[in-house]
Amino acid sequence: MGRRSWVGAGIGAALVAAVGVGLVVAPAGAAAAPPLPPVSPEDLVSSVMTAQRGPFAGEVEVDNALGLPAVPGVPQLANGTSTIRVWSGGEDRGRVAIPSAEGERTLVSDGTTRWAYDSRDRTATRSPAGDRQGPPEGQGQQDPTAAATQAIATLRQTSTVAVDGTAEVAGRAAYQLVLTPQPTERTLLREVRVAVDAETRLPLQLTVLAQGAAEPALQVGFSELTYGPQDPALFTFTPPPGTTVRDAQEQDRPDGQQDRPEGERRTVGDGWDTVIVGRAPTAEGGGQQQRPEGAPDLSALGQPVSGPWGTGRVITTAVATVIVTDDGRIAAGAVPQQVLTEALAQ
Amino acid sequence: MTTVTTVTTVSTVSTAAATRTTAPLGRLAAAEVRWVLRRPRTLVLLVLLGLIPVALGVGIALTGGPGGGDGDGDGPGLVAAVAGNGLVLPIAALGLALTLLLPLTVSTAAADALAGESAHGTLRGLLLAPVGRGRLVVMKAVGVVAVAVLAVAVVAVVGVITGMVVVGGPSGTLITLSGTTLGLGEALGRVALVAGWTVVQLLAVAAVALAVSAFTEHPLVVLAAVLGGLIVFGVLAAVPSLEWLQPLLLTSGWAAGADALRDPLPLDGLASSSLRALVYLVLGVAVTVWRMRRRDG
Numbered sequence: 109m110g111r112r113s114w115v116g117a118g119i120g121a122a123l124v125a126a127v128g129v130g131l132v133v134a135p136a137g138a139a140a141a142p143p144l145p146p147v148s149p150e151d152l153v154s155s156v157m158t159a160q161r162g163p164f165a166g167e168v169e170v171d172n173a174l175g176l177p178a179v180p181g182v183p184q185l186a187n188g189t190s191t192i193r194v195w196s197g198g199e200d201r202g203r204v205a206i207p208s209a210e211g212e213r214t215l216v217s218d219g220t221t222r223w224a225y226d227s228r229d230r231t232a233t234r235s236p237a238g239d240r241q242g243p244p245e246g247q248g249q250q251d252p253t254a255a256a257t258q259a260i261a262t263l264r265q266t267s268t269v270a271v272d273g274t275a276e277v278a279g280r281a282a283y284q285l286v287l288t289p290q291p292t293e294r295t296l297l298r299e300v301r302v303a304v305d306a307e308t309r310l311p312l313q314l315t316v317l318a319q320g321a322a323e324p325a326l327q328v329g330f331s332e333l334t335y336g337p338q339d340p341a342l343f344t345f346t347p348p349p350g351t352t353v354r355d356a357q358e359q360d361r362p363d364g365q366q367d368r369p370e371g372e373r374r375t376v377g378d379g380w381d382t383v384i385v386g387r388a389p390t391a392e393g394g395g396q397q398q399r400p401e402g403a404p405d406l407s408a409l410g411q412p413v414s415g416p417w418g419t420g421r422v423i424t425t426a427v428a429t430v431i432v433t434d435d436g437r438i439a440a441g442a443v444p445q446q447v448l449t450e451a452l453a454q
Numbered sequence: 455m456t457t458v459t460t461v462t463t464v465s466t467v468s469t470a471a472a473t474r475t476t477a478p479l480g481r482l483a484a485a486e487v488r489w490v491l492r493r494p495r496t497l498v499l500l501v502l503l504g505l506i507p508v509a510l511g512v513g514i515a516l517t518g519g520p521g522g523g524d525g526d527g528d529g530p531g532l533v534a535a536v537a538g539n540g541l542v543l544p545i546a547a548l549g550l551a552l553t554l555l556l557p558l559t560v561s562t563a564a565a566d567a568l569a570g571e572s573a574h575g576t577l578r579g580l581l582l583a584p585v586g587r588g589r590l591v592v593m594k595a596v597g598v599v600a601v602a603v604l605a606v607a608v609v610a611v612v613g614v615i616t617g618m619v620v621v622g623g624p625s626g627t628l629i630t631l632s633g634t635t636l637g638l639g640e641a642l643g644r645v646a647l648v649a650g651w652t653v654v655q656l657l658a659v660a661a662v663a664l665a666v667s668a669f670t671e672h673p674l675v676v677l678a679a680v681l682g683g684l685i686v687f688g689v690l691a692a693v694p695s696l697e698w699l700q701p702l703l704l705t706s707g708w709a710a711g712a713d714a715l716r717d718p719l720p721l722d723g724l725a726s727s728s729l730r731a732l733v734y735l736v737l738g739v740a741v742t743v744w745r746m747r748r749r750d751g
Binding site: 123167193205207209210211212214216223225227228232339342345346347348349350351 | 532534535538539624629630631632633634635709712713716718720722737740
């Protein structure tokens with residue numbers, strides 16, 4: 109009998125070990141709020157604005173519930189959770205890897221040139237780093253430090269800014285900065301929360317909450333982060349053999365005729381109820397962005413609407429409304445439909 | 455109850471006379487491996503596995519490769535990345551084979567190891583022989599491990615050869631999904647990494663198959679249980695509301711093999727899926743040992 113109980117104990121121990129390992133494999137839950145000295149919202153905001161972006165490497169988790177249509181090759185834009193790898197060398201040098209099941213999109217900036225490489229069709233697109241108009245789509249979402257700093261800068265004038273306790277993000281103690289729209293702002297958003305690293309004052313996580321929804325519409329934040337110098341080879345890119353290399357400018361005018369769309373883009377309003385009015389990208393032109401050829405046909409989406417500004421279709425998502433008019437104008441913003449129609453009528 | 459006591463006495467006797475009656479483990483293992491490899495079905499499955507990279511490579515070489523087209527959804531998984539980039543072929547082939555053919559191969563071996571012996575009536579003889587049950591399970595497991603390693607090696611080696619000879623590539627280098635170029639040595643290192651990782655995943659499948667095999671005397675039950683289980687896992691993974699199940703499913707980590715083609719190499723997915731496979735491995739071995747200690751015939 110002694111032998112039998114020994115076997116039983118052995119198997120029991122193996123089961124306990126297996127369950128333990130299973131718990132390790134399962135993602136860890138939310139960590140407790142770390143104690144930090146209090147800070148005033150103004151001090152926190154100004155320290156974020158002046159923070160030095162040193163070199164770091166990290167993994168960014170995107171939890172997306174925006175309700176956007178799926179774009180091939182960029183699964184991060186569709187609903188769901190995805191991971192992006194980010195390296196920053198400081199001084200405008202960086203590398204972003206956007207993995208998908210079939211391949212990867214890689215964005216590299218060496219300080220003077222930006223490269224965007226798509227492994228699925230093996231094309232590399234080159235653009236000068238100074239060209240602010242040419243970032244590939246969704247780049248603002250990929251680096252949470254840049255996206256969150258920009259969100260704070262844009263929204264601070266029209267928001268109530270508060271510090272709502274602390275949190276732990278990617279193992280770093282962080283302050284929770286909350287921007288709530290002032291009552292006069294007509295927006296679909298309830299608040300934007302930014303977790304700011306208590307030590308380096310870098311934004312670590314950006315959370316967007318919509319009106320009437322408990323779950324975040326978008327959460328972008330580091331799941332892993334290490335500060336420190338990075339391998340300089342990460343921030344250079346040489347197109348591998350067999351790659352089609354294109355220049356971003358060429359792509360903007362495939363037939364030499366199309367105007368640069370940003371020339372016609374204007375904004376109406378400011379702060380939370382900013383509306384962007386511009387020209388819809390034409391189907392054959394490829395658009396102002398490096399949109400894949402399978403980009404969604406906007407004319408098939410949404411509900412038909414009409415008004416003194418004309419007729420078109422309205423597309424509503426959790427945090428934004430878009431109106432595409434039949435004559436090719438497009439108006440978008442994190443606002444109710446009425447604000448868009450007023451902007452179009454102007 | 456009586457069986458257990460008998461076994462205890464028998465094994466005590468055998469330990470007492472261990473100096474003369476125990477065959478060397480190496481010889482036993484070699485005998486078991488030879489026995490497993492002489493089965494025609496094992497050989498047929500190994501040949502089939504070897505054909506996967508050849509078929510992929512020839513297909514891609516003949517059609518000029520899917521990468522030449524518009525690049526959208528040209529094939530399952532990494533197949534589009536193989537064109538003109540031959541060293542990706544073994545990794546893509548391993549990923550394809552891991553979905554069904556490799557698990558089929560190891561579960562065939564595991565089904566023959568215990569349930570098959572039982573169906574032939576030969577397991578009874580092994581159980582009656584003055585051999586510890588643990589030793590018996592280890593020897594049977596050696597045969598299954600040998601099949602798993604051989605199967606993966608066949609796909610990897612044939613894949614590398616086909617990739618370099620038929621598909622070709624930029625002078626013995628590998629272009630990663632991140633757009634960087636790896637030298638031959640590092641590329642082969644990546645292939646070896648994926649092969650090792652695939653073996654670990656297969657051993658998890660094999661351990662579960664052995665556990666099922668220990669409970670039944672019908673080899674087909676083992677095949678049905680393992681392959682059916684894999685399909686059920688795939689269905690469960692596809693249901694969005696069951697997303698919380700993902701960390702528990704063995705198959706949910708199987709896409710991580712493609713990570714070996716990214717640069718810098720992300721080890722998170724490979725490590726977590728290997729850890730998950732180890733959990734299945736420990737559970738499967740524990741259940742097998744537990745059952746075989748009690749099995750009568």
